[in-house]
Amino acid sequence: MHIHRLEKVWLVIGVVLLIVFLGVLGIGAFAMGMQPPTGGHTIDPEKVSETYPFNNPGLEQIDDNEYNAYMIAYAFGFTPAKMEIPLGAKVHFQVTSPDVVHGFQITGTTVNLMAIPGEVNHYTYTFDKPGEYLVLCNEYCGAGHEFMATTIIVK
């Protein structure tokens, strides 16, 4: 098969780009253990407030400066309403919803999950910068969607 010389040039560039993009994805997934937030952790959405650990949402220390953060996104707010996280803490977020699909985004960070009724979504983040972090719902969830926000204070 005859391929034009210039065609070979852009084919090589395209294949190299594909290898780089997929390589970064593969290294993240298989070598660094990055996974999508949803992964088979289920919960009865009608019994969220009675089910451990969401019967007592908030921070739970599990190690020296390492915490689990259990949060509920509901129409139209977040529980707990305010949370203080120590500077430098590694926080494993676990988020669910008792009603409809919500978003859980901590602005300025890579924490951006969906809160899905029946699912508990996980994400780990280390807070290296002090300050007030705005938490927003970024999935339209109903008439009060725009009021659905909270703050996380890192100090």
Added chain:
Amino acid sequence: MSRDRVEKNKEHSLKGTLASVLILGGFITLTWLGVYLLFINR
């Protein structure tokens, strides 16, 4: 007749195509890098 045939088999210039492919490829690479660096820095 035979001359026409030779003309048809001659390669077209693909310089313009190469340029547009590189511009599009550059755009995709730059936006990908931008998103990747944002993710890394947050």
